[in-house]
Amino acid sequence: MRLMLWRVMSLLSLCVVGFVVSSCGIGRGRSSAFILIEPCEDVPARTRAAQLEVPPARTGTRWTIMVFLNAANDLDEYSELNVNQMEQAQTNPNVRVVVQWKRSRRFAPPNSWTGTRRYLIQYDTNPSEIRSQLLEDLGEGVDMGSAATLREFIQWAQTNFPADRYALVIWNHGSGWRARAAAEGRAVSFDDELRTSIKIWELPTAIRPTSDAPVLDALLFDASLMQMLEVAYECRYVARYIVGSEESPPGEGYPYHEILAPLMQNPAMPTREWVAQIPEIFVSWYAANYPYYTNITQSAVDTSKLEVVATAVDCLASVLLAKRSLYTDALRLARQEAQSYSTYPEYRDLWHAAQLLKERTGDADIAHAVNLVHQSLNLAVVSNRRANNSRVFHSYGLSIYYPHAGDYLGRYGNTAFARATRWDEWLQVAP
Numbered sequence: 001m002r003l004m005l006w007r008v009m010s011l012l013s014l015c016v017v018g019f020v021v022s023s024c025g026i027g028r029g030r031s032s033a034f035i036l037i038e039p040c041e042d043v044p045a046r047t048r049a050a051q052l053e054v055p056p057a058r059t060g061t062r063w064t065i066m067v068f069l070n071a072a073n074d075l076d077e078y079s080e081l082n083v084n085q086m087e088q089a090q091t092n093p094n095v096r097v098v099v100q101w102k103r104s105r106r107f108a109p110p111n112s113w114t115g116t117r118r119y120l121i122q123y124d125t126n127p128s129e130i131r132s133q134l135l136e137d138l139g140e141g142v143d144m145g146s147a148a149t150l151r152e153f154i155q156w157a158q159t160n161f162p163a164d165r166y167a168l169v170i171w172n173h174g175s176g177w178r179a180r181a182a183a184e185g186r187a188v189s190f191d192d193e194l195r196t197s198i199k200i201w202e203l204p205t206a207i208r209p210t211s212d213a214p215v216l217d218a219l220l221f222d223a224s225l226m227q228m229l230e231v232a233y234e235c236r237y238v239a240r241y242i243v244g245s246e247e248s249p250p251g252e253g254y255p256y257h258e259i260l261a262p263l264m265q266n267p268a269m270p271t272r273e274w275v276a277q278i279p280e281i282f283v284s285w286y287a288a289n290y291p292y293y294t295n296i297t298q299s300a301v302d303t304s305k306l307e308v309v310a311t312a313v314d315c316l317a318s319v320l321l322a323k324r325s326l327y328t329d330a331l332r333l334a335r336q337e338a339q340s341y342s343t344y345p346e347y348r349d350l351w352h353a354a355q356l357l358k359e360r361t362g363d364a365d366i367a368h369a370v371n372l373v374h375q376s377l378n379l380a381v382v383s384n385r386r387a388n389n390s391r392v393f394h395s396y397g398l399s400i401y402y403p404h405a406g407d408y409l410g411r412y413g414n415t416a417f418a419r420a421t422r423w424d425e426w427l428q429v430a431p
Contacts, residue, residue, distance in 0.1 A: 062094040062267035064163035065260070068153055069101040070144035070172040073192040076107035078251045080130065082171070082222075085256035087124040087132055094267040096161050097121035097260070099132075100153045102144045104193040116142035118156075144172075145189055145196030147206040154207060158214065165271060167218040168207065168239070171253065174223030176347055177230040177401060177415055188223055200234050201414070208238040215240060217271045220278075224248035225341060227299055229350060229398045233310060233417040236303040241275045241382065243300045246349060246399040247392045248342035250293050255285040272382060275300040279385035287387060295342075296387035299397035305380035312376040313400070314421035316354065316369040321426055323363060328431040330360040335402055335430070339394035346403035351377055351396035405431055 067086070071079035079101065086097050102116040116138040124131040143149050150170075158166065174188040177200055187197035198206065207216060219235060221227070221244035232242050258281045262274055279298035286296045324331065337360075338353035340346075351374060358370040381397035400423070401412060408427045418424035 061096060061161070061163040063096070063165050063167065063263055064157060064161045065095065065097040065167045065169065065263075066154060066157045067097065067099040067101075067169045067171060068144070068150055068189065069099050069169075070189045070191060072102045072104040072107065072144055072194075073173060073190055074107060075171075075173065075251055075253075076103055077109075078253055079103065079171075082253055082256055083119070083121070083130055083132070084124075084127050085254075085258075086121045086260065087130070088127075088257040089260035089264055090121045090123045092264040092267060095260070095263050096163070098135075098157050098161055100138075100144075102142060102191070102193075106193060115140045116144065118153075120161075143191055143194050143196055145191030145194060145198060147198050147202035150189070150198060150203075151206040151209055155209075165217040166214055167220060168216050169220045169222055169254075170226075171222040174221055174226040174244075176225040176228045176344065176399070177234075177412070178409065188221070188226060200231055201416075203235055204238050207235070217241065218243060218275050220244065220254070222253045225344060225347060225399075227301070227398060228347065229306075229309065229313070229400045230415050230417045232301050232303065232398065233306050233420070234415065236306045239303060241271060241300055241302060243275050243278050243298070245298050246341055246347070246395050246397075247295045247297045249295060249297075250286070250290065252290070254282065255289075258282075258285050272302070276383040279383045283385040283387055294387065294390040295392055296390060297385070297392045297395040299384040299395075300382040301380050301398065302382050305376070309373070309376040309380050309398070310417060310420050312369075312372040313350070313423055316357075316366075316373050317422040317426040319365055319369045320357070321422065321429070323361070323366060324429060324431065327361045327363065330362075331357065332405070332431045334360040335404070338402065339392065341392070341399060346401055346407060347399045348402040349395050350398050350400040352394040353400065353402055401427070402430075403427065 069079060069083070083099065083101065086099070090097060097120075099119045099121060100116065101119065103112065103114050105114050108114050117134060118136040118138065119130075119132040120135055122132045154168065170189055172189040178187070187199050188203075190197045207219070208214070215237075216239035218241045219239035221231075221242070224245065225248055227242070227244035227246045235242060259278050262269065262277050279300060282298040283296050286293055320331070334356035335348065335353065338356055339349035354370045354373045358367045377397060384395070384397040386392050386395045403409070412418055412427070413424050
């Protein structure tokens, strides 16, 4: 795997070197640039064999799906719906679903239980009752906005329900690389009872605290706005695939009875095959049941390709920095017209924003850099779907932070992605 990824990076580095030489005025003829860029055409074929898959079953249980269900907020009303869907899906003992579920008095319906509980999901088709096995009642006061709580749940689940493959679902509100309030840090899993949340930079050590801990086969965000390049890059070493939405999806969240069905029918299916189905299932289910929703988008990303994406975006940032004064109006319009999300206009679809930069400027050097970004996204995005004729139609799998001029948040420089690329340098001077 390391050798194969190194080859990919070497090929993309050749593209970057070729472009930088061209943009600096050395060998500006198309023929010399083409010779250097040509090796990138072979990237998809060379990287196809780099896909990680786990070995055959060893434990007797193929999958453990861990659901960190933080309903200590205004999403509580959907928590029973989703757990009932999980019960409906639980038809194969080789796939076990375990849930840590918090409810608080402020949001739970009258006469319901409150506190935090752990359940082993068991098959049941009654949509109005939870009949799964209660394993532990952790009582009141558990902080589901704590990285330590998430880490303890994962370790408990993997110890008590060992499997060949693991998936983690984080169920709650999300806000991409930053928190709901502009003055706060980047976060997910907001516990409104305790006013806490898990910061994005805390996720890697919460999910995989040591190098000996298992790498998740899939990390699913049943939360808003989490399918960002910055979030995925932060989590690139803890999960093989990341699934989520660029947009803020409806409160109903994942249709668990639908997305778990393929695994229940065939627990031995490759992880890539399962995660690739989730976006199609998600969009199709909403089209059939809630056709009036216009915020339906979902994608699956291969984390082993994220370094390639980062290299391509870094190249684009370098070119934009060099060309900034030439295309002030065009660059500003490209950003403004790019697909944005929810109440976060600074979150833009990366593919669409790059395409508009190419079209608006008409610059050959920028076009070369945009082509690299698009090619890298073709490698990284395993599957992407969005609702037809919706306001998120120009969603291609990963969003990126791209704020209006003067609105750059300095703490963005602390993200792993900003530290690895010059994208933050571009954002600080972008028109």
